[in-house]
Amino acid sequence: MSLRQIIILITVALAVMVVLPGLGRYGAYIVYVVAIASIGALALNLLIGYCGQISFCHGGLLGVGAYAAGNIGNAGQDMVVALVGAGIVTAFVSVMIGLPALRLRGLYFAISTLAAQFILEYLFRLIEPWTHGVSGLLIQPAPFFGLDLSNDRGYAAIAVGLLVMSLIAVSRLLRTDLGRRFILIRDSEIVARGMGVNVARTKLWAFAISGFLAGMSGGLLAFTSRIAAPEAFEIALSVDYVAMIIVGGLGSLPGAVIGAGFVVLLPEVAQRIGETFGAATQTAALREMVFGLLIILFLIHEPRGLNSLASRAVRRLRRTSGPLSNNKRSSASDLEMTQARL
Amino acid sequence: MLKARDVTVRFGGVVAVGGMSIDVHAGEIVGLIGPNGAGKTTFINAVSGTYVPTQGTISWRDEDIVGHSPSRLARIGVGRTFQNVASLNDLTVLDVVKVGRSVHGHSRGLREFLCGSRADDEALTERLLEPLGLADHRHSPLQMLSYGHRKAVDIARALASEPDLLLLDEPVAGVAPAEAFALAGFVKQVRDLLGCAVVMVEHKMDVVMSTCDRVVVMAEGCKIFDGSGEAAQSDAEVRRVYLGD
Known part of the structure; x- marks a missing residue:
């Protein structure tokens, strides 16, 4: 990210902060729900989109973060301490879950994360002193x-x-x-190994960093909802997060935010539409179907997600409106690049 | 420096390399030649840690390196290039070269994280990419480059780790003649500059003759000749292997 992009990002954030007081409670709620999901999606995108390790236990990891932050917060610590603590605990759990990735690749590893998800769900119900079992931790x-x-x-x-x-x-x-090694491992583990990259260590770093971010996201989720209960962190949540990064764009940072916004807001919008037509229950049931359909459509038509769609639209706009003489060459090569990527 | 004794690599019943011995000294460029299937690449793979030899010993600076992983070898100064170059989607030429540099050990992760790497980019470009004709392509993704350029990137990547032993597996195969000589010339320059040892598997005899100090000929997994390039051309056994009886 260039300095310019960082400045734009901070400006947008400040703008959101300035607008916040005028948003009302519902507006603020939407902002933080999307922002928290974005951090979680960013964590997953780092692991799947940049390092190529497919994981279906992200929901479980958010749960680990939520319980960890809740326990630290309930012990009377500051929220900052609780969030960082949750990050560290979750990073540790994430590395444990990542250990099979040293032996398994691709879908085989994905299956092992599925197992991890169910083990985590089981543990959330089992370790009552920390999780308060099915009733959830207040x-x-x-x-x-x-x-x-x-x-x-x-x-x-x-x-x-x-x-x-x-x-x-x-x-x-x-x-x-480290980041370049992530991308290299995603593109070809064999090439990475041949080039002398320590693949095992690099993967574990990806799990640790992704886990840290997931833990913070889960911790925020816990503080904002004031409860951490096992049914909030089930496999469906993991699937939601995979949907976010596929819809937003694998291996794209804005994609994580766009995808999180899309997946979080779609049910809200659906509910509004449902309420307007007096059929809220029917539209709520449609949610899972719409997600499934979207994932399939994106995988077929736009594997790089909404982010790529958006940047191509911007490029097209620039080409048609901008001065043709000095833009021609660069946009032609951009186009070539896009085509090559597709 | 590099000492391989009686190295044997078997795949099931197939003996790819059978009792290969070789010594390579610092600052020497050795050409490893031989007909297809002679076991040249397999031998390079055994030295660089891709395969573990079934038998024999390989030592580098008196350290036994049999069974070392490529990443461990990279840290003690053994680098290599590949016959088939990778086609990576997103990494640019500079990215790949930096990955190559990083495997040598000292990580600059934290400094890069905090300060970025612009000055670093320029230094790398000047040192490695300029001489290989890659300076203009430094921000291009690898898959946008021509085959010859990708070969050059692979060499730049291996050189970035400043190896003391460089194993080149057909560095100029499939590259246009003019480019091939330029690449070979650069390898020679680097050797003069760093004093590293180079083992080069290559089929293009004119490049081998003009670049290598010594030629080792392999056939059917064994060494059949070790000496100067001129002597190799007149050796009866070598002629038999290449031209038939």
Whole structure:
């Protein structure tokens, strides 16, 4: 991410913060729900979209983060401590889940994460001292850096701030040796190994960093919903997150945010439409079907997701409106590149 | 420096390399030639950690390296290039070269994370990409490059780790003659500069003759000749292997 993009990102974040007080409670709620999901989707996109390790236990990992943050917060710690603690705990669990990836590849590893998801769900019900079993763990509001921000607008500010920090951090990470190794392993593990990359260690780093972000996202989820219960972190949530990064764009940072917004807001929109026509229950039932259909359509027609669709539209607009003489060459090569990628 | 003794690689019943021995000294460019199927690439793979030899010993600077992984070998200064170059989707030429550099050990991860790498990019471009004619392509994804350029990127990637032993597997195969000589010339320059040892598997005899200090000829998994290029051309056994009885 260039300096310009960072500035744009921070400006957008500040704009959101400024608008927040005028949004009302529902508006603020939408902002933080999307921002929290975006952090989670970013974590998963780092693992799947950049390092090529398909995972179906992201929902479970968010749960680990939620329980960890809840317990630390309930022990009277600051929310910042709770979130960082949740990140560290989840990173550790994520690395454990990633260990089979040292032996298994592709779909075989994906199956092992599916197993991990079910084990986590089981543990959430089993370890009652920490999770309070099926009834769920109630979470007390915690101060943020000593400030009382435990209201919808406060949560929105924290979530947006954290999202911006995560986006900048991940984009910079991708421009380090470690980030380049992630991409190399995704493109070809055999080539990476041949070039002398320590594939095992690199993969575990991907799991650790992705787990850290997932833990923070899960922790925020816990504080905002004030409860962590096992049924919130089931396989359906994992599938939702995979849907987010496929719809948004595998291996794209804006894609994680776009996909999260899409997947989170679609049910809200569906409900509104349903309410208008007095058929809320029917549209709610349609949700899963629409997601399934969307994933299939995107995989077939736009594997790089909404983000690629958007950037191509922008490019086309620029080409038709901009001065032809000095734009011609660059857009022609851009087009070639897009075609080559497809 | 590199000492291989009686190296044997078997795949089931097939003996790809059978009792190959070779010594390579610092600052030397050795051409490893031989007909197709002679076991040249298999031998290189055994040295670079891709295969584990069934039998025999390989040592590098008196350290036994049999069974070392490529990443461990990279850290002690053994680098290699590949016969078939990878077609990677998103990584640019500079990215690949940086990955190559990073395997040598010292990571600059944190500094890059905090400060970016622009100055670094320029230094790498000047040192490795300019001489290989890749400077203009440094921000192109690998798959946009021609075959010859990709071969050059692979060499730049291997050189970026500043190896003390460089194993080149057909570095100029399929590359246009003029480019081939330029690549070979660069390998020679690098050797003069770094003093590294080079083992080069190659079929193009004119390139081998003009680049290598010594030629080792393999046939059917064994070494049949070891000496100067001129002597190889007049050796009866070599002529028999290449031209038939």
